[in-house]
Amino acid sequence: MGYLLDYPVAPELQAFQEEVREFLRAHLTREVVEERQSGEWGNGLGRHGRRFLREMGKRGWLGLTWPAEYGGLGKTVMHRFILAEEMEYADAPQLGTGPSIVGPCLMLYGSDGQKREFLPGIARGEIAFALGYTEPEAGSDLASLQLAAREDGDEYVLRGQKIFNTETHVADYVWLAARTDTQAPKHKGISLFIVDAHSRGLSVQPIYTAGDHRTNIVFYDDVRVPRRNLLGEPNKGWYYLATALDLERFFPVSGVIRQLELIIWHAKQPRPGGGSPLIEDALVRRRLAELVVQAQAVRSISYRMAWLLGQGSVPNIEASILKLYLREFAQRVGRAGVEIMGLYGQLRPSSALAPLGGEVEKYHRASPVLTISGGSSEIQRNIIATRGLELPR
Numbered sequence: 001m002g003y004l005l006d007y008p009v010a011p012e013l014q015a016f017q018e019e020v021r022e023f024l025r026a027h028l029t030r031e032v033v034e035e036r037q038s039g040e041w042g043n044g045l046g047r048h049g050r051r052f053l054r055e056m057g058k059r060g061w062l063g064l065t066w067p068a069e070y071g072g073l074g075k076t077v078m079h080r081f082i083l084a085e086e087m088e089y090a091d092a093p094q095l096g097t098g099p100s101i102v103g104p105c106l107m108l109y110g111s112d113g114q115k116r117e118f119l120p121g122i123a124r125g126e127i128a129f130a131l132g133y134t135e136p137e138a139g140s141d142l143a144s145l146q147l148a149a150r151e152d153g154d155e156y157v158l159r160g161q162k163i164f165n166t167e168t169h170v171a172d173y174v175w176l177a178a179r180t181d182t183q184a185p186k187h188k189g190i191s192l193f194i195v196d197a198h199s200r201g202l203s204v205q206p207i208y209t210a211g212d213h214r215t216n217i218v219f220y221d222d223v224r225v226p227r228r229n230l231l232g233e234p235n236k237g238w239y240y241l242a243t244a245l246d247l248e249r250f251f252p253v254s255g256v257i258r259q260l261e262l263i264i265w266h267a268k269q270p271r272p273g274g275g276s277p278l279i280e281d282a283l284v285r286r287r288l289a290e291l292v293v294q295a296q297a298v299r300s301i302s303y304r305m306a307w308l309l310g311q312g313s314v315p316n317i318e319a320s321i322l323k324l325y326l327r328e329f330a331q332r333v334g335r336a337g338v339e340i341m342g343l344y345g346q347l348r349p350s351s352a353l354a355p356l357g358g359e360v361e362k363y364h365r366a367s368p369v370l371t372i373s374g375g376s377s378e379i380q381r382n383i384i385a386t387r388g389l390e391l392p393r
């Protein structure tokens with residue numbers, strides 16, 4: 001671990017932190033990292049990533065904070081914080097949608113049958129979920145979603161289109177938001193479903209981001225879902241979604257800190273041809289120093305989130321503050337990296353001359369998406385302004 005990341009950990013958690021590091025040394029193979037970095041398989045849902053997640057499942061870490069009755073270990077939020085930070089720093093697959101969002105929502109709102117059918121498989125790393133919310137005309141304004149779920153006997157029939165549904169091509173199930181009442185006000189006609197990703201009538205088309213990550217357009221052409229896969233009550237989906245969105249906003253910060261460490265390391269190296277290291281340039285030093293201060297700020301904000309969660313609160317504006325600051329900080333780090341490296345900084349990972357194997361260039365290219373996915377920066381600012389500062393809408 002680098003000096004920037006060596007975050008303070010309470011004595012009773014240090015053994016767990018060491019256990020996670022030990023696990024990563026043993027199981028995070030080059031294949032798992034390469035698969036994740038390729039962007040083709042989402043958050044580790046390729047062959048190697050799935051094996052890695054099953055190993056985590058064997059230790060109970062996919063249900064780390066879940067109660068024992070659902071196959072969890074009942075550990076604290078700080079355990080989860082440490083697990084997420086260590087995994088992100090090592091570029092390992094994160095816990096994913098099933099353990100972080102679907103599992104906790106099922107525990108709150110799912111039927112006994114759903115809990116029996118899905119929770120053990122999620123905790124063992126055998127069942128993976130994709131998120132099916134966004135549509136071409138419903139992103140920031142998610143309540144406008146139109147994909148129709150029509151009742152037909154003991155089934156619902158799904159018809160419509162989703163966009164930017166990452167991982168649907170490799171997941172087992174989709175956690176899907178659909179419209180079950182077209183007459184009700186928009187927030188009151190939405191339901192949540194668990195849809196088999198291999199259902200007849202479901203087809204997936206890839207879209208690639210500037211950072212080479214795959215996401216998808218997904219078509220639902222009369223896809224049939226059994227009624228037992230409806231979450232809770234029909235038309236209450238918006239309320240369940242609100243819980244799910246709050247659960248999604250647990251962002252580890254060590255990935256961007258690792259990028260900053262890499263850039264600082266690079267700046268300290270002798271330059272090809274015998275030039276003095278970049279760090280000796282006062283402007284470079286000043287820029288890096290500013291980013292180090294911001295890294296400490298982002299770390300503090302994430303500690304506050306973890307502390308609030310540990311108190312049993314659901315962070316709301318705090319989650320928006322972290323999302324906004326972290327994702328914009330990531331862009332500043334990526335930009336600083338390629339600019340400090342000069343023209344070489346623009347070389348892609350495929351070039352033998354790319355500094356740091358092109359990692360910072362790729363990070364820079366991928367970083368604009370981070371301020372869009374999971375709720376855009378503008379929307380986070382709106383939340384902070386209206387809910388946090390109580391400014392008028």
Ligand SMILES: Cc1cc2nc3c(=O)[nH]c(=O)nc-3n(C[C@H](O)[C@H](O)[C@H](O)COP(=O)(O)OP(=O)(O)OC[C@H]3O[C@@H](n4cnc5c(N)ncnc54)[C@H](O)[C@@H]3O)c2cc1C
Pocket residue numbers: 130131132133134135136137138139140141163164165166167209213215369372373374375376377378379382
């Ligand atoms: C790489 C990637 C992966 C994603 N993965 C998933 C996924 O797995 N599942 C899923 O369901 N979705 C996913 N998304 C979708 C993501 O959540 C949406 O893209 C995001 O919420 C923005 O919605 P939009 O793209 O429709 O943009 P729009 O909502 O059309 O917004 C366009 C622009 O207008 C701004 N804007 C919109 N409304 C306001 C407002 N009220 N005030 C101020 N500014 C506003 C936005 O900030 C943005 O800059 C992903 C997106 C990306 C890019």
